[in-house]
Amino acid sequence: AERILEVAKANPMHYALVRLLRHTSLRAGEILSIRWDRLDLEGGYTVLVGRGGQMRSVYFGQEVAEALKSYREILGDSPPERVFPFTYNSLYNLLRRLAKKAGVEGPFSPRAWRRL
Numbered sequence: 001a002e003r004i005l006e007v008a009k010a011n012p013m014h015y016a017l018v019r020l021l022r023h024t025s026l027r028a029g030e031i032l033s034i035r036w037d038r039l040d041l042e043g044g045y046t047v048l049v050g051r052g053g054q055m056r057s058v059y060f061g062q063e064v065a066e067a068l069k070s071y072r073e074i075l076g077d078s079p080p081e082r083v084f085p086f087t088y089n090s091l092y093n094l095l096r097r098l099a100k101k102a103g104v105e106g107p108f109s110p111r112a113w114r115r116l
Contacts, residue, residue, distance in 0.1 A: 001022055001104075003102035003103065003104055004018055004098050004099055004102045004104055005018055005019070005022070006102065007098050007101045007102040008098055012067070012070050012071040012074055013071050013084070014094065014098065015067050015070075015071070016064070016067040016068045016070070016071040016083075017031070017084055017094075018098065019063060019064045019067040019068075020060060020064050020067075020068070023060045023061055023063070023064050024058055024059075024060055024064075026048075026058065027051070028088055028091055028092070029051075029088075030048050030049075030058075031084055031091065032082065032084060032086060032087075032088070032091065033048050033049055033082070034046055034048055034082065034083040034084065035081055035082055035083065036072070036079050036080075036081065036082075036083055037081075039068065039083065041065045041068055041069055041072075042065075044059055044060055044061065044062065044064070044065050045057050045058060045059045045060065046058050046060075068083070071083075
């Protein structure tokens with residue numbers, strides 16, 4: 001996972017995504033549902049809709065918050081509503097590409113990060 005983080009550093013959005021996955025092990029749908037207006041970067045948490053439609057808070061560390069801040073800064077004054085504007089397929093494809101660039105084999109769906 002460290003090699004994937006190194007590869008992801010080239011793109012602030014990818015780096016923030018990988019940091020968040022590594023720290024929280026969120027499901028793909030949860031990652032894709034995160035919105036800027038529900039992120040508290042100072043408090044280190046986000047509120048999201050999880051399985052079954054239940055709202056819950058997900059906490060993350062300072063490294064994740066810093067990565068998200070860096071990504072947010074490059075978006076300017078009009079960021080998209082969602083933090084990671086991907087489809088399921090594009091999210092999976094991105095994770096596979098990052099793993100391949102890093103020379104890491106294995107399943108790299110968001111769910112697989114729970115076991116890294």
